[in-house]
Each structure stands twice: as C-alpha cells, then as structure tokens.
Amino acid sequence: MQTEQYDVVVIGGGPAGGQTSRSLAKKGLNVLLVEKYNSFALNNFSSAGMTLEPLNEFQLPETIVGAYWKDIVIQCTQKAYTWKGNTKKGVVLDFKKLREFLAEETIKFGGKVLMGHKYIGKTVVENGVIVRLVKNNNTKEIEIKTKIVVDATGPLRKVMYDTNETQPEMVLGSGTEYEIEVEQEIYDQFKDKLLFFLGHKWAIKGYSWIFPMQNRVLKVGAGKTHIKSKDQEQTNKTTRKITEKIISEYIQAKEYKIIDKHGGILRYSIGLKDQFYKNKVVAVGDAVSAINPRGGEGIRYAMQTAELASKYIEEYIKTGKENFHLYQKKWRRKKLLKWKLSEYSARRMYSRYTDQQVENRVQFLRKNFTIDEMIDSLFNFKYNKTFARIFQYGVLKLQFLFKKEKF
Incomplete structure (x- = not known):
C-alpha cells in the first residue's frame, strides 16, 4: 500500500479539472491531477467550438487551436441561414491538446499529474480525505491523503456522490x-x-x-x-x-x-441545484452543470467554475475557512437567470416547436440580428436585445391580427 499526501487532489483531467490544478499549482499549492486514461487522446470527446475571448481569458496558446471560424450557419429542414463575419470570430479547439496543455502547465508550476489511474472511492477523516485509486489493468489500490478533493468527473459526479447516493433531479x-x-x-x-x-x-x-x-x-x-x-x-x-x-x-x-x-x-x-461542496469535496465543471442548456462555450464555463472554486480552495488550504457557500452563491448569482432563460428557450426549440416554427424563428433571427448579436445570444447568452426585438415582433403581430379582425 502506497500513501502520498497533497494539499489538493483533482479527479478528472478535463478542462475544469485541468484548469483547477493549473490555477492551484500556480498559487503554490501541492496539487495532484488524476486522469483515468493513459493518454488524453483516448477521450477526445468535445466539439470545442468557442469565441475568441477564452483564449485571452485563460491565456491559452494558439498551438491548441484546431481551426478559426468567422461565419455561423443554421441549417433548418427547408433552408440554410448564414451570418457572415468579416474577421475571425472564434475557434474550434483541439480538445486533446487543450487538456495536454493544462496538465503540462500544472507540472510547470510544481504540481503532479497521474495518468491511467481510476478513482474508486474516498474516506473522509478528521484532517482530510483518503482517496483510493487503482491503476489501469491492475487491481492494486493506491491510497492518497489530501486536505480536499476536487470532483472534475463531469456529469457522472463520481466523487461528490458515493454509489447509490441520491442526486438532484x-x-x-x-x-x-x-x-x-x-x-x-x-x-x-x-x-x-x-x-x-x-x-x-x-x-x-x-x-x-x-x-x-x-x-x-x-x-x-x-x-x-x-x-x-x-x-x-x-x-x-x-x-x-x-x-x-x-x-x-x-x-x-x-x-x-x-x-x-x-x-x-x-x-x-434544472436551476443549478447541484451540490457544490460537501465533506471536503468541491465540484467544478459539468459536475455543477457548468454547460449551458442551449450548449455553446461549455469549455469556457467549466474553466470559469475552476477559477472561482480555486479562490475558495486556496483560502481553505491556507486558513482552514470553509467559505464554499460563497462559491455556489456567486456562481448562481452570475449564471442562474441566463441558465433558466436558456432552459426555457431550449425546451421550446428542441421539443415543442414544429419544423415550420423552427424555420420561422431562425428566419426572424436572420432578418433582425447581426452576427455579433447572434454570438452574444448563442455563446454569451445575452438576451436583452433578443427579447426586446421578439417582444416588439409579438406586439406588431398582435396589432396586425387586431386590425384584421376589426376590418
């Protein structure tokens, strides 16, 4: 049985986990990033389309860019609607290279990366957590002691919730x-x-x-x-x-x-009712529903949760103060309204609209929105202009129907 000790153990080497370990290592904490695959190429599962802003926001190098894009096209059942951009508007990241970069940065700042190890369980003790791992193709368990664990296992939420434990709807x-x-x-x-x-x-x-x-x-x-x-x-x-x-x-x-x-x-x-912190476990990324219900910029928001959580993790390690309720409060305050509006929009577009209704809505957007306004809606989830114009459209339609009925 092998035992090592760390300030923080991060389970999951995706964008949220990688950014968490990178950020905490940069702050001088003793961090271990655990990835279950032997190579990041083995779970290259994200489309990774985003705007240009995250490259600067997280200081990401051009080497992880797969391609740049400048146009948006929405193909409906009948027609395709195109928004043309005169300059580069965003990127499609090479997902494998992104995670490799974040892991390399973790090592660069003094952290450690453990590849090919699967999380199998944890035991919370008085002064920390015992994390149990097993190496791929090996039944021998490894026990690692840490002051706090980060659940970056995505939608599975493997660390936050033990087997058969009730999760939110x-x-x-x-x-x-x-x-x-x-x-x-x-x-x-x-x-x-x-x-x-x-x-x-x-x-x-x-x-x-x-x-x-x-x-x-x-x-x-x-x-x-x-x-x-x-x-x-x-x-x-x-x-x-x-x-x-x-x-x-x-x-x-x-x-x-x-x-x-x-x-x-x-x-x-629904409604971001996830468990953000419990029993020395902090969740980031899709483990706290960081992806927006309409899609778009899932990587960016996962990395934003990592940055916000890292602030409170550092405080806990250095002072012992568990202020993680502020992590949840600040994230919900910043995102909840947009996420609820996105849930409403997604339900209508994906499940309730007929093909003709979808076509009508996209046609309306094409006539009334520039590409920059579409990017704001699709990626930044800014609805002010959207709802103002849709409301105005609805009023005009009611006025037309009223006049038609009157005459």
Missing part, C-alpha cells in the same frame, strides 16, 4: 461525434464556419453540427435530450444514425477516413 442528454478526414474540395465547403442543424430532418430533440478542424478534418455530431436514463441506449443509437446521415447525405462524403468516434452523456441539474 437531472435532465439527461447524450451525443455522438465523428472526427473525419475528407477530400480537400469537401473540406473547403465547410471551413471558416460553424454549422448547426435544427429541425427534425437533421436533428431530434436537440441539434447537430459540423465544425472544421485542421485542414481536411471535420467534426460531425448530433446531440439529443431525453428524460429517463433507460432511454440512454436508444438515444445513443439515434444520434449515431443522425451523424452518419449528415456525413452521407449532407456532406456527401463518399470516401472519408474516420479518425475518431466518441460519445458521451450530459446530466444537467
């Missing part, structure tokens, strides 16, 4: 994504743009996408929401079929090379 979703290499002629049709699909022809209770990566490489995927966990297997099959349909019928790639296939689940707490 969750909305479930899942997705499938293929990374494919295509001919140059096909790639050139989709480079420089983020393409989203809405409506039942190309998506079911969610949306689908085509994102460019490095030359001749595209990411193609589909996501779907559902209510009960027993629907998961059927949902995975559906999103896979939609993804393959887009490749064959929309992209019309007759010959292509599959670089990677991956899928995952999303468990989202």
Whole structure:
C-alpha cells in the first residue's frame, strides 16, 4: 500500500479539472491531477467550438487551436441561414491538446499529474480525505491523503456522490461525434464556419453540427435530450444514425477516413441545484452543470467554475475557512437567470416547436440580428436585445391580427 499526501487532489483531467490544478499549482499549492486514461487522446470527446475571448481569458496558446471560424450557419429542414463575419470570430479547439496543455502547465508550476489511474472511492477523516485509486489493468489500490478533493468527473459526479447516493433531479442528454478526414474540395465547403442543424430532418430533440478542424478534418455530431436514463441506449443509437446521415447525405462524403468516434452523456441539474461542496469535496465543471442548456462555450464555463472554486480552495488550504457557500452563491448569482432563460428557450426549440416554427424563428433571427448579436445570444447568452426585438415582433403581430379582425 502506497500513501502520498497533497494539499489538493483533482479527479478528472478535463478542462475544469485541468484548469483547477493549473490555477492551484500556480498559487503554490501541492496539487495532484488524476486522469483515468493513459493518454488524453483516448477521450477526445468535445466539439470545442468557442469565441475568441477564452483564449485571452485563460491565456491559452494558439498551438491548441484546431481551426478559426468567422461565419455561423443554421441549417433548418427547408433552408440554410448564414451570418457572415468579416474577421475571425472564434475557434474550434483541439480538445486533446487543450487538456495536454493544462496538465503540462500544472507540472510547470510544481504540481503532479497521474495518468491511467481510476478513482474508486474516498474516506473522509478528521484532517482530510483518503482517496483510493487503482491503476489501469491492475487491481492494486493506491491510497492518497489530501486536505480536499476536487470532483472534475463531469456529469457522472463520481466523487461528490458515493454509489447509490441520491442526486438532484437531472435532465439527461447524450451525443455522438465523428472526427473525419475528407477530400480537400469537401473540406473547403465547410471551413471558416460553424454549422448547426435544427429541425427534425437533421436533428431530434436537440441539434447537430459540423465544425472544421485542421485542414481536411471535420467534426460531425448530433446531440439529443431525453428524460429517463433507460432511454440512454436508444438515444445513443439515434444520434449515431443522425451523424452518419449528415456525413452521407449532407456532406456527401463518399470516401472519408474516420479518425475518431466518441460519445458521451450530459446530466444537467434544472436551476443549478447541484451540490457544490460537501465533506471536503468541491465540484467544478459539468459536475455543477457548468454547460449551458442551449450548449455553446461549455469549455469556457467549466474553466470559469475552476477559477472561482480555486479562490475558495486556496483560502481553505491556507486558513482552514470553509467559505464554499460563497462559491455556489456567486456562481448562481452570475449564471442562474441566463441558465433558466436558456432552459426555457431550449425546451421550446428542441421539443415543442414544429419544423415550420423552427424555420420561422431562425428566419426572424436572420432578418433582425447581426452576427455579433447572434454570438452574444448563442455563446454569451445575452438576451436583452433578443427579447426586446421578439417582444416588439409579438406586439406588431398582435396589432396586425387586431386590425384584421376589426376590418
């Protein structure tokens, strides 16, 4: 039995976990980042489309950028609607390289990274937590002692909740994504743009996408929401079929090379009612529903939770004060209203609207919104202009109906 001691052990090497360990190591804490895969290339599961702001916000290097984009296209059942940008508006990150960078930064600032080790349990003791790990292809347990543990296991929330422990009510979703290499002629049709699909022809209770990566490489995927966990297997099959349909019928790639296939689940707490802290465990990223219900910039918000949580983790390690209720309070104060409005918008668009209603809404957005206003809505979830114009549109429509009925 091997025992090591750290100030903080972070379980999960995704963007939230990697940023947490990077930030805490930079603050001078003794940090261990634990990743269950032997290589970050083995779970390269995120589409990683975002705006330019996070590159500066988190000081991310250009080496982790897969491609830049300047246009947004929304393909509905009948038509495609395009918002043109004259300059670069955002990036599609190389998800593997992002996580590698965050791990390298952790080591650079004095932390440690442990690859290929799976979390299997914890025991809370008076002066800390005993974390139990097991190395891949090995049954021998490793015990590590730490003052506090960070749950960065995403929607599984493996560290915050023990097996069979009751969790908040969750909305479930899942997705499938293929990374494919295509001919140059096909790639050139989709480079420089983020393409989203809405409506039942190309998506079911969610949306689908085509994102460019490095030359001749595209990411193609589909996501779907559902209510009960027993629907998961059927949902995975559906999103896979939609993804393959887009490749064959929309992209019309007759010959292509599959670089990677991956899928995952999303468990989202309605109203951000997650457990942010309990028994020396702090949750970050998708473990506190950091991804917005409408999608968009999930990586950015995961990393923002990491930065906010790191402030209170550092305070706890240095002073012993457990002010993690402020972590939850500040995150909810900053995000809750936007997240609730996004939940409402997503439910209507994905589940309640007919194809024609989706088409009408996107057509209205195309006529009334610039690309910068669309980016604000899709990625920054700023609704002021959106609701003002939709409200105005609704008033005009009522006035028209009133006059029509009157005469």
